[in-house]
Amino acid sequence: MRTLPHTLLARIAFRSFFLQSSWNYRGMMSMGFLYSISPGIDRLHSPGPAREAAYLRHLEYFNTNPYFASVVMGVTLALEERLSRGEIGEEVIHDTKEGLMTACAAIGDGLFWDSWRPFVAVVALVFAFGNYLLTPLIFLGLYNLPHLYFRFAGIFWGYREGTHVIRSLRQFQFPQIRQSLRYGTMAMLAYLIPNHVNVHTPFLLTNLPLEYFYFGEKVVQGFGALLLVALGTVAYRARVDVLLISFLLMVCALVLYHWGILI
């Protein structure tokens, strides 16, 4: 028997937009988590020691992926409801929340930070390099579709299914989605490299007949860019800092420009 209305759950999902406002080194997202679910806690526990204990319970360390936090919130509220009826003990809430936040962090970080964000960024870059002025809207629209879906649907799943929610999440086949996104990112990257790294040299202009000039220019740009990216990748994988690589590139480019090799 569930007692929390849908409007209240939607309100909690909305509050989860502010989950990390008070991110700190002790409880991390704990204050944000408690702030988000507090309307539910207030509904489930009457004023007094039970409500105070619930507040203190959720000021413990909490950290997960912000887009999947609402799933944990839904499950937590379902368990708080059972606690208020005396069906379970406090330790069940503690253990479940801890396990679930780790699982959601792994799923969410892998999906959103490691796969979806780079993929959407590369799609946006393809349009941005083509000077499409609506690129930011494409990025925002595409990125936020799954974000808003998981944020709002998550709390309902969590509350409805309780600890069985992991089974529902499994139906999304996240590893397959991530693999697919990685290959998509790779293909667009392969398109961007030869077309949008500007490697130009004056030698072609002086040494190639005009009818071959444009083709020669394209080949030099493509292979020059590939070489540059290969060197950058080797340096990055050797754990050289990105800013140091950028600085070295800048110095090399200025020297080559000064010698008349690059224009």
Added chain:
Amino acid sequence: MPEHLTASLLIALIGGIVDLDSTATWQFMISQPIVAAPLTGLFLGNLYGEAAAGLKLGLMVGVILQLLWIEQLPLGMNVPPDAALASVLSVALGFISGHSYETYSEREVCYTVALLLAVALGLLGRSLDMFVRRLNTSIDTWVCQKVEDNSLWAIAVGHTLGGVFTFTKAFVFCFLVVWLGVEPLRYFTQTLSFKHGSGFIVVQGLLPAIGFSVLASMVLKTRDEMRLFVGAVIAFTLLPAKIGLGLGAAAVLMYKYRGAGAKK
């Protein structure tokens, strides 16, 4: 009100809102450089009556910063460089100090120098983020004490204060940098000779290669994938530069290799 002061206040406001999005609230990703920089360019361009130029500059800066910091993630204790503030400040400094120049190359040099400066400012922004998180830790201790004393209202107050700190930090930082930074940047650009100045345009054209390298490191896992990738780059070198080709190839690969790694 002088135009420069109005622009500084506008940038401070944009910086504050955009920085809130980066971790503290929403996370719609308006804080990503590809969004934050064009947004700044659009508003600033409107103020100076050059909206299209502002938007184009924003797009250029957004592309480079997005690529440069694409692998920086706000995971757990990790505080990445503040790409949101770097994007806003790069566009603001470049646009305000560059718009008075007559020639294309002078303006481009201004934009590139502002971009390089903004990268350093992004690192400074990270230190400020860490400072705000330390402040939040003190608030957290205060909130815990209050809740133990049955003052449950402290949760909402403490939590809101965290957001206020983030906004204030970004607002003040952006205001000071734009208010004090435009003239020195303009002076520095004027001291560069044309020869050196044009070199910076070459640098600007090569900078995306760094971001592509970072991205390649992220997505290429096996030797087979590397071979496939190099082959694709060579194919795209020889093919005409059409966006449809890039997106089409992505769709084909996504379909063909869906779940390939998962099956293994």
